[in-house]
Amino acid sequence: MSEHSDPPFSKHKASKSSLQLTHVSYPPDPTFRREYKQGPITVVIGYGDGPGYFMSVYDTRLQINIETEKYFDSACFSVDIDGLGGYFNVYTGVMGWGTKVNLEAMDRFWRLYGIEQSDIDVLLENRQPASAPKND
DSSP, X not given: OOGGGSOTTOTTTOOTTTOEEEEEEOTTSSEEEEEEEXXXXXXXXXXXXXXXXXXXXXXXXXXXXXXXXXXXXXXXXXXXXXXXXXXXXXXXXXXXXXXXXXXXXHHHHHHHTTOOHHHHHHHHHSSOGGGSOOOO
16 A cells, blocks of 8 residues: 555554644643644644534645635635635534534544544543533
């Protein structure tokens, strides 16, 4: 299988040396989020009050560029309405961007994109306490 035929961040291609954590936010930020980059691909995972757990995948090669011809940008906008190269979004909460999934599916997506178990554990431990279901 060629290097380009494997999904981005797959366990086969991602390693600690190639998967680079580039951004982390913690409470009291309204959203806990981690951003990873590998080449042109960026994967963002996190937790917020509205979206619950979420994951977004971006490819910078699909971002609009005002210096290119209009047909290129039109195609980029057809992939992502914001023109930022986002092509995959999932969430577990009450509202979000993309497709709503359950936590089991989200866990599978995290693993498919090579997110390390230790990072998943940090995400699950650091979600906003105010967002936790209340047992009254």
